[in-house]
Amino acid sequence: MKLCTILTSAAALMALSGAAVSAQTLEEVRERGYLNCGVSPGVAGFSNPDDAGNWSGFDVEVCRAVAAAVLEDPDAVRYTPLSNTERFTALQSGEIDMLSRTTTRTLNRDTALGLNFAPVMFYDGQGFMVRDSMDVDSVSQLNGATVCVSAGSTTELNLADYFEANGMTYNPVRFDRADEVLAAYDANRCDVYTSDRSGLAARRLVMSDPSEHVMLPETISKEPLAPAVRHGDDQWFDIVTWTVYALIEAEEFGITQDNIDEMLASENPNITRMLGGEGSPVGEWIGLDNQWVYRAISSVGNYGEIFERHVGPDTPLQIERGMNALHTDGGLQYAMPFK
Amino acid sequence: MPVSRDLGPMAPPRTPFWTRSRIRSALIQVGFVALLALLIQFLLANTMANLDRQGIASGFGFLENRAGFDIAIRFSPFERNDTYLQALWTAVANTVVLAVLGIGLASLIGLVIGLARVSPNWLISRLAAVYIEIFRNIPLLLQLFFWYFAILRPLPGPRQSIEIGGGAFLSNRGLYLPKPLLDSGAQLTLVAFATGLIFALTMAHFARRHRAATGHSRPVLQWWIIGLVALPLATWFATNASMALSVPALEGFNFQGGMVILPEMLAALLGLSFYIAAAVGEIVRAGIEGVDHGQTEAAQALGHSRGQIMRLVVIPQALRIIIPPLTTQYQSLAKNTSLASAIAFPEIISIVAGTTMTQTGQALETIALAMAFYLTVSLLIAAIMNFFNWRVTRRSF
Structure with missing residues (x-):
């Protein structure tokens, strides 16, 4: 709720103005014993708590991988569900150590x-969902439509830009929380629901009748969703960055959660170095022990496994790899070398 | 005769000046203020240093930048190429309009409920009591959601709109009404009507003063006819005025033309008014019951009717009791408009502390703007209500 936003912001102001936010995030996390990770408040496949309060999903795995690398325990994470307007303030103020929350890099x-x-x-990219009964098969037919959208998102701006560029008009209905956007669209307040395509796929699942809605073919924007940390702590930034690379690199090398122990004895020196085999400097360079990559991968699997487990074609979301395939398969996922 | 010299009471011993109570309390207060100022200065400096170190933008320069988003409900002109500052003004206008309409409607409903509550009719009084208990004991946010979805759910889509007649349509896209298009003559007629109204009110005022001074009443009906009928009609024909109607028509997804009341606006207005009206009703009841029963009896003895007793004797005295707590309720309504952001009403929290904050990332500045706004509005309401209170308390009856 907006009140929460204000409270969070007020708390953030206190935090921002109180103690200096330390540059030593790694020390703090270790001392605290758990990682504070900001996630979405319930998006199927990305970050969703089950009835026991355990979070799971694509975004959540990144938090788990970092916790495994840093704290040797993938479960040592406290998740903070954040709305669009709360997320950046929470990160800036040090309330969370990292943000893994379908956030577009801009x-x-x-x-x-x-x-x-x-x-x-x-x-990802921004897509549009409409009711099948409307007989609309292209965004260009949406002139004059009423559009439900999340306030404070890149989506809101793309929408305005796209309609302006195409000389079309629309009526925005803007909510802070994604579940309110969904409820309003589901109650037929809007003709169109726009969000990242992955988000639309996730939210269609919880509508009263998912089969009633179709996604339009156009993708009107680039939405590269990436985890984020705050300025001022290069080591922490490196740790989060290279944990993500480790997951992607593991897929490229064929390292999976199951075969990782066999891979330790691999003939390929690149693999043994990355996994912290004898004489490997990967721990020393980043300021952790040598097994950090090994722990991250063995806790959550490689990038492909995470994708298949939470959002892939065999999940209810049914998202194809597409751009998210490895570069070797014609996609964009490309890890920097562990050298 | 030797007079023993009386030395009198011992002069008080000289004490250091800072032990004198006035000076001491002044010193303590100055010290406290200085400490507070130091603390604030420390917090500000620390904040600036932290923002600077993390490379976070600060200052109000962002207000000049292009906003780039759209606002569906706007009581001041705004389009996406305008600046954040204009978005802020639109948010202010929207919030103020919602608050003013809400206060008006809440007062009206509250007055009716309060009068019903003190009604000797058992059923009416019970119904009012049920209303009060329901509406003031459910959180406002829930009520807003209730109204929003209660409006949205049962209504058909725009293509199956309910035609109310006279060119008005109701659907879950809002209530579409015909909009009168006035030419210059018709606009002048409106001005003439307003002038006529002021004229008639003035004449009626003088007539009342005359009656109060001399006891003789003067007829005023002719002034009302001149002011409200003759003057506007004369203007209408003199300027050869004409008026057209822009009737909403279904075109593509939605109605074009006419004017519209969107569901967000309606739900926000109803939610806020019905909630605050429950409290206003109780205040009105308390005010009426607070007037001594002897006053009513005395008025009855003078032969006044029930309506006259209420209007001339009870309500003027009840107002003295009603206005101070009413001020709090009005302020509360103005501040509660912030909850309307949850049902997509574009007010100050939604636009400034929501979209603008996320897009510019300047949480401190946007929250400060929002806080300054609510503070100003609350103080303004207090000032206006205090003026009324002053008027009511000094008037003798």
């Missing part, structure tokens, strides 16, 4: 908001 956020983005976990 120039503004990278600079003026004081954030650093880890590698992109999910290449």
Whole structure:
């Protein structure tokens, strides 16, 4: 709720103005014994708590991987569900150590908001969902439509830009919380629901009749969704960045949760170095022990496994790899070498 | 005769000046204020240093930048190429309009409920009591959601709109009404009508003063006819005025033309008014019951009717009791408009502390703006109500 936003912001102001936010995030996390990770408040496949309060999902696995690398325990994470308007303040103020929350990397956020983005976990784009009964098969037919959208998102701006560029008009209905956007669209307040395509796929699942809705073919924007940390702590930024790379690199090398122990004895020196075999400097370079990559992968699996487990074609979300395939398969996922 | 010299009471011993109570309390207060100022200065400096170190933008320069988003409900002109500052003004206008309409409607419903509550009719009084208990004991946020979905759910889509007649349509896209298009003559007629109204009110005022001074009443009906009928009609024909109607028509997804009351606006207005009206009703009841029963009896003895007793004797005295707690309720309504952001009403929290904050990332500045706004509105309401209170208390009856 907005009240929460204000409270969070007020708390953030206190935090921002109180003690200096320490640059030693790693020390703090270790001392605390758990990682504070900001996630979405319930998006199927990305971050969703079960009835026992355990969080799972694509975004959640990144938090778990970092916790495994840093704290040797993937479960040592406290999740903070954050709305669009709360997320950046929570990170800036030090309330969370990292944000893994379907957040688009943009120039503004990278600079003026004081954030650093880890590698992109999910290449997404903004799509549109309409009712099948409307007989609309292209965004160009949406002139004059009423559109439900999440306030304070890149989506809101793309929407305005796209309709302006195409000389069309629309009536926005803006909510802070994604579940309110969904409820309003589901109650037929809007003709169109727009969000990242992955988000639309996730939210269609919880509508009163998912089969009633179709996604339009157009993708009107680039939404590279990436984890983020705050400015001012290069070591922490490196740890989050290279944990994400480790997951992608593991897929490229064929390292999975199951075969990782066999891979330790691999003939390929690149693999043994990455996994912290004898004489490997990967721990020393980043300021952790040598097994950090091994722990991250053995806790959550490689990038492909995470994708298949939470959002892939065999899940209810049924998202194809597409742009998120490895570069070797014609996708965009490309890890920097562990050398 | 030797007079023993009386030395009198011992002069008090000279004490250091800071032990004198006035000076001491002044010193303590100055010290406290200085400490507070130091603390604030420390917090500000620390904040600036932290923002600077993390490379987070600060200052109000962002208000000049292009906003780039759209606002569906706007009581001041705004389009996406305008600046954040204009978005702020639109948010202010929207919030103020919602608050003013809400206060008006809440007062009206509250007055009716309060009068019903003190009604000798058992059924009416019970119904009012049920209303009060229901509406003031359910959180406002829930009520807003209730109204929003109660409005949205049962209504059909725009293509199956309910035609109310006279060119008005109701659907879950809102209530579409015909909009009168006035030419210059018709606008002048409106001005003439307003002038006529002021004229008639003035004449009626003088007539009342005359009656109060001399006891003789003067007829005023002719002034009302001149002011409200003759003057506007004369203007209408003199300027050869004409008026057209822009009737909403279904075109594509939605109605075009006419004017519209969106569901967010309606739900926010109803939710806020019905909630605050419950409290206003209780205040009105308390005010009426607070007037001594002897007053009513005395008025009855003078032969006044029930209506006259209420209007001339009870309500003027009840107002003295009603206005101070009413001020709090009005302020509360103005502040509660912030909850309307949950049902997509674009007010100050939604636009400034929501979208603008996320897009610019300047949480401190946007929250400060929102806080300054609510503070100003609350103090303004208090000032206006205190003026009324002063008027009511000094008037003798």
